[in-house]
Amino acid sequence: MSDVKLTSVQKYYAAFHALRDIDLTIQPGEFVVMVGPSGCGKSTLLKSIAGLSDITSGRIEIAGRDVTRTDPGERGIAMVFQSYALYPHMSVAQNMGFGLKIMKRPRAEIDAAVRAAAEILRITDVLDKKPGQLSGGQRQRVAIGRAITRRPDVFLFDEPLSNLDAALRTQMRVELATLHKRLGATMIYVTHDQVEAMTMADRIVVLRAGRIEQVGAPLELYRNPVNHFVASFLGAPRMNFFEGRLRDLSAGATLEVPGLPEVTIPALAADHGLRPGNRVTLGLRPEHMRIDGRGVTTPATLRLAEELGRESVLYADAGALRTTGSDTGTESVTLLLGAGTPPPEGSTLQIGFDPADAYLFAEDGRTVTAPKSAP
Amino acid sequence: MYPRQIPETRPVARLAYAACVWIVLAVWLLPVFAIMLTALRTLEDVMAGNYWGWPDRINLWGNLVAVFTQTDMLRYFLNSLIITLPSTALVLILSTMTGYVLARHRFPGATLLFATFIAGNFMPQQVFMIPVRDLMVSLGLYDTFGALIIFHVAFQTGFATLFMRNFIAALPNELFQAARAEGASPGQVLVQIVVPLVRPALAALSILLFTFIWNDYFWAIVLTQTDAVKPVTAGLANLRGEWASSWNVISAATLFVAIPPVVMFFLMQRHFVAGLTMGAVKG
Amino acid sequence: MLRTRRSLRHRATPALLLAPGLLLFLVVIVFSALRTFWISLHAWDGFGPMTWVGLSNYAELWGDPQFWVSLRNNVIWLAVFLLAPPMGLAIALLVNQKIRTMRLAKSLFFMPLVLSTVTVGVIFVWFYDPSYGLLALLFHAFGASPPAVLSSDTWVTFAVVFAALWPQVAFCMILFLAGLNTLDEEIIGAGRVDNARGWQMLRHIVLPQLRQVAFIALAISMIGALRSFDIIAVMTSGGPFGSSTNLAYQMYQESLFSYRFGYGAALATVLFAIMMVFIVWYLLRLLRDERSA
Numbered sequence: 001m002s003d004v005k006l007t008s009v010q011k012y013y014a015a016f017h018a019l020r021d022i023d024l025t026i027q028p029g030e031f032v033v034m035v036g037p038s039g040c041g042k043s044t045l046l047k048s049i050a051g052l053s054d055i056t057s058g059r060i061e062i063a064g065r066d067v068t069r070t071d072p073g074e075r076g077i078a079m080v081f082q083s084y085a086l087y088p089h090m091s092v093a094q095n096m097g098f099g100l101k102i103m104k105r106p107r108a109e110i111d112a113a114v115r116a117a118a119e120i121l122r123i124t125d126v127l128d129k130k131p132g133q134l135s136g137g138q139r140q141r142v143a144i145g146r147a148i149t150r151r152p153d154v155f156l157f158d159e160p161l162s163n164l165d166a167a168l169r170t171q172m173r174v175e176l177a178t179l180h181k182r183l184g185a186t187m188i189y190v191t192h193d194q195v196e197a198m199t200m201a202d203r204i205v206v207l208r209a210g211r212i213e214q215v216g217a218p219l220e221l222y223r224n225p226v227n228h229f230v231a232s233f234l235g236a237p238r239m240n241f242f243e244g245r246l247r248d249l250s251a252g253a254t255l256e257v258p259g260l261p262e263v264t265i266p267a268l269a270a271d272h273g274l275r276p277g278n279r280v281t282l283g284l285r286p287e288h289m290r291i292d293g294r295g296v297t298t299p300a301t302l303r304l305a306e307e308l309g310r311e312s313v314l315y316a317d318a319g320a321l322r323t324t325g326s327d328t329g330t331e332s333v334t335l336l337l338g339a340g341t342p343p344p345e346g347s348t349l350q351i352g353f354d355p356a357d358a359y360l361f362a363e364d365g366r367t368v369t370a371p372k373s374a375p
Numbered sequence: 376m377y378p379r380q381i382p383e384t385r386p387v388a389r390l391a392y393a394a395c396v397w398i399v400l401a402v403w404l405l406p407v408f409a410i411m412l413t414a415l416r417t418l419e420d421v422m423a424g425n426y427w428g429w430p431d432r433i434n435l436w437g438n439l440v441a442v443f444t445q446t447d448m449l450r451y452f453l454n455s456l457i458i459t460l461p462s463t464a465l466v467l468i469l470s471t472m473t474g475y476v477l478a479r480h481r482f483p484g485a486t487l488l489f490a491t492f493i494a495g496n497f498m499p500q501q502v503f504m505i506p507v508r509d510l511m512v513s514l515g516l517y518d519t520f521g522a523l524i525i526f527h528v529a530f531q532t533g534f535a536t537l538f539m540r541n542f543i544a545a546l547p548n549e550l551f552q553a554a555r556a557e558g559a560s561p562g563q564v565l566v567q568i569v570v571p572l573v574r575p576a577l578a579a580l581s582i583l584l585f586t587f588i589w590n591d592y593f594w595a596i597v598l599t600q601t602d603a604v605k606p607v608t609a610g611l612a613n614l615r616g617e618w619a620s621s622w623n624v625i626s627a628a629t630l631f632v633a634i635p636p637v638v639m640f641f642l643m644q645r646h647f648v649a650g651l652t653m654g655a656v657k658g
Numbered sequence: 659m660l661r662t663r664r665s666l667r668h669r670a671t672p673a674l675l676l677a678p679g680l681l682l683f684l685v686v687i688v689f690s691a692l693r694t695f696w697i698s699l700h701a702w703d704g705f706g707p708m709t710w711v712g713l714s715n716y717a718e719l720w721g722d723p724q725f726w727v728s729l730r731n732n733v734i735w736l737a738v739f740l741l742a743p744p745m746g747l748a749i750a751l752l753v754n755q756k757i758r759t760m761r762l763a764k765s766l767f768f769m770p771l772v773l774s775t776v777t778v779g780v781i782f783v784w785f786y787d788p789s790y791g792l793l794a795l796l797f798h799a800f801g802a803s804p805p806a807v808l809s810s811d812t813w814v815t816f817a818v819v820f821a822a823l824w825p826q827v828a829f830c831m832i833l834f835l836a837g838l839n840t841l842d843e844e845i846i847g848a849g850r851v852d853n854a855r856g857w858q859m860l861r862h863i864v865l866p867q868l869r870q871v872a873f874i875a876l877a878i879s880m881i882g883a884l885r886s887f888d889i890i891a892v893m894t895s896g897g898p899f900g901s902s903t904n905l906a907y908q909m910y911q912e913s914l915f916s917y918r919f920g921y922g923a924a925l926a927t928v929l930f931a932i933m934m935v936f937i938v939w940y941l942l943r944l945l946r947d948e949r950s951a
């Protein structure tokens with residue numbers, strides 16, 4: 001049995017097509033994270049599941065029930081908002097008990113549920129305060145507590161940690177993961193934060209312009225993105241992309257990339273559909289770049305080195321070898337090196353990579369290299 | 376802040392500035408002082424032509440007694456309360472409901488409705504005069520409190536709806552979504568979320584409505600005839616005819632009429648100003 | 659797809675909440691406004707049956723000298739009320755200082771706004787009194803003999819309008835004070851750094867930020883000028899010899915004193931049409947701002 005099932009969900013805001021044919025099945029107890037660029041429809045999808053916005057067509061099932069036209073309060077969901085949306089005129093306890101009060105549950109049951117949730121979240125000592133008197137982290141806990149007391153089938157989170165500072169965010173992330181294990185509830189979680197997505201998710205859903213690009217376990221998505229978009233979206237620092245042209249397909253794919261010697265990518269996907277002469281994009285994750293002179297190499301000047309202690313991020317200018325669509329908005333190549341002192345800025349390096357690590361994308365963005373297995 | 380503030384380090388300049396402001400204020404309120412001064416006088420003093428000098432004898436009490444015993448002002452005053460208080464309460468209730476729906480629910484024609492409320496609110500009152508008077512006559516309400524209450528409630532609901540709509544629309548959307556996600560019905564949202572949150576707006580609105588309705592004169596003379604239902608404004612206007620030269624009594628009565636709105640204003644000044652600027656429209 | 663019963667109730671509640679206020683407003687206000695137009699096409703004494711006369715009430719208006727007097731007076735009201743926003747702004751600038759007694763001073767400046775128009779009218783009748791009024795006192799101080807402004811058909815309208823201007827200026831002042839408090843401190847700071855001063859500062863930095871408020875102050879002053887009635891009734895009853903009537907007052911007189919309800923309704927319709935120009939202008943801007951917000 002699945003816990004949440006979306007079938008051909010479409011959503012229009014007037015003429016604007018916000019969700020395009022969304023199909024998604026989520027298993028009970030799963031932690032699903034939705035990511036995608038701003039405006040891609042993450043919140044819209046979450047609100048559609050919650051019933052806060054009506055979908056134009058398609059079907060939504062929760063815990064085996066068709067809830068497409070059901071009111072939000074009856075869907076068995078609870079939602080945590082980015083701004084917390086705590087009722088400013090109610091105390092913390094009243095906020096947390098409001099949903100049960102609406103259900104006309106007996107007083108004693110409400111109190112017990114509020115107390116239990118408060119204990120899990122360690123906010124028992126602020127139960128009588130108003131939201132305005134709480135710190136950001138406490139408000140966040142109350143918002144989560146409000147969701148817990150209702151014992152929903154599905155928790156929906158819309159960027160719940162984005163208003164917190166870095167330290168609190170890490171703390172709450174760990175707490176949420178613990179809570180998920182403890183409650184065993186299904187959770188759907190929207191975030192902009194790569195780390196949250198990679199660490200918390202059982203599966204990640206990547207959305208773009210109202211469409212699902214790819215669904216899968218975090219490492220699977222990282223290792224085997226189905227297209228250029230997913231490859232560029234996951235991973236920080238971002239993958240390096242170099243434009244090139246396909247020369248020969250007799251053994252793997254041999255391509256010409258300006259600024260590089262001839263490169264041959266060994267393993268292609270079975271249905272790559274490429275022809276010699278096609279324009280392609282070569283993709284290389286920064287951690288696959290090296291400076292030890294092995295593999296395919298080219299000389300470059302080190303423009304800037306960011307030392308982060310455990311690792312260093314290097315930005316190097318490699319003459320005719322230019323990246324496209326990089327994080328930094330420049331054409332420099334990004335390298336991620338392990339511990340150790342990086343070379344001085346301004347020095348000349350031989351940057352290189354192993355062609356087996358490279359990704360190749362067809363002109364329409366599809367990944368055409370063979371799936372990579374875990375190292 | 377603009378204009379540039381006179382710094383604390385120049386106390387003399389600050390004092391001088393304040394003095395200038397108070398002189399301007401004195402000129403601004405000169406007509407009010409005149410009335411106040413006259414309300415203190417005796418009739419002889421007025422007759423003797425002492426209008427601007429210090430009163431020969433403080434006779435405020437005597438003038439007020441005259442207002443209460445020799446005129447019907449006390450009755451008019453009660454009439455005004457009987458008209459104003461229920462009207463204000465009803466408008467608050469109705470406009471919270473309509474304002475909430477207009478702010479939070481999308482439906483076809485909402486913008487048109489909104490525009491109608493604004494337009495109706497700005498309309499010259501004379502545009503409704505004949506039909507409203509006719510309506511009250513045929514309902515048998517002409518010359519009763521009911522006629523004035525019904526009209527004031529209907530008319531002020533336009534303004535008050537705009538006011539409440541704007542206030543409720545400014546509340547964070549996610550609050551309403553959270554309540555819906557928890558299963559609250561629109562009625563429950565209204566009672567449990569909206570009403571507690573709009574209390575400041577209701578306070579501001581109530582004092583505005585009180586002032587508007589209390590100060591109404593036009594409908595008082597269009598919809599009432601007899602002293603039994605006349606509000607103070609109409610009463611004061613009559614008094615001027617009857618007591619033509621007894622300016623001391625008229626002045627005392629004028630102060631008496633102004634008391635409730637002025638007291639309300641000073642008690643709830645913050646709300647009054649917030650209300651006028653929030654609504655930015657005057658009934 | 660069948661909606662649950664509960665869901666139906668959820669949909670019905672808004673309609674039920676809207677109904678009482680909306681019905682009352684539609685019946686008493688909107689319907690009445692429309693009915694006025696209908697009545698204006700009839701001859702009617704307010705009691706008997708109405709007789710259809712088509713547009714002849716309007717034709718009669720055209721030839722009625724009193725109508726032109728009223729219309730001229732309405733123009734005077736509009737013109738003089740144009741002074742309310744700048745005067746209100748001036749006072750707002752004057753009192754917008756954080757000095758101890760300024761708060762009280764502000765409240766006292768507001769006072770005329772709280773007074774009923776009848777009160778204001780009575781106060782100003784007194785003010786203009788040619789034998790003992792304040793105005794007379796001023797004239798005497800300069801050795802001139804005071805005019806009886808309220809009995810002069812040249813001056814009476816101006817005298818009444820200036821009385822009405824008093825609370826209107828207070829209202830504009832409140833709006834501008836609120837506007838001044840929402841000025842962007844950083845932009846003001848930037849202006850100061852650029853060494854803008856006095857008039858330049860006001861003209862280039864402050865006023866542009868007050869545009870919205872100024873618009874509202876102006877629109878409300880114009881609408882207020884057109885709907886003035888009470889103060890004319892109290893101060894002059896339209897006199898002397900009808901020289902201070904405006905459309906609103908003439909309409910009232912024709913209907914309730916001469917029992918010419920059809921003719922009165924025609925006057926109300928003309929007033930309505932003039933007002934509509936301002937209301938539509940106001941609404942369009944309001945909706946535009948709402949959209950862009």
Ligand SMILES: Nc1ncnc2c1ncn2[C@@H]1O[C@H](COP(=O)(O)OP(=O)(O)OP(=O)(O)O)[C@@H](O)[C@H]1O
Binds near residue numbers: 018037041
């Ligand atoms: N009520 C609405 N009316 C019209 N368009 C809307 C509405 N709400 C959202 N949209 C549009 O739908 C698209 C998706 O919006 P949504 O809020 O789901 O984005 P998102 O992925 O959550 O973005 P973010 O990461 O910035 O929160 C956006 O382009 C937005 O402009």
Ligand SMILES: [Mg+2]
Binds near residue numbers: 042043044158
């Ligand atoms: Mg969002």
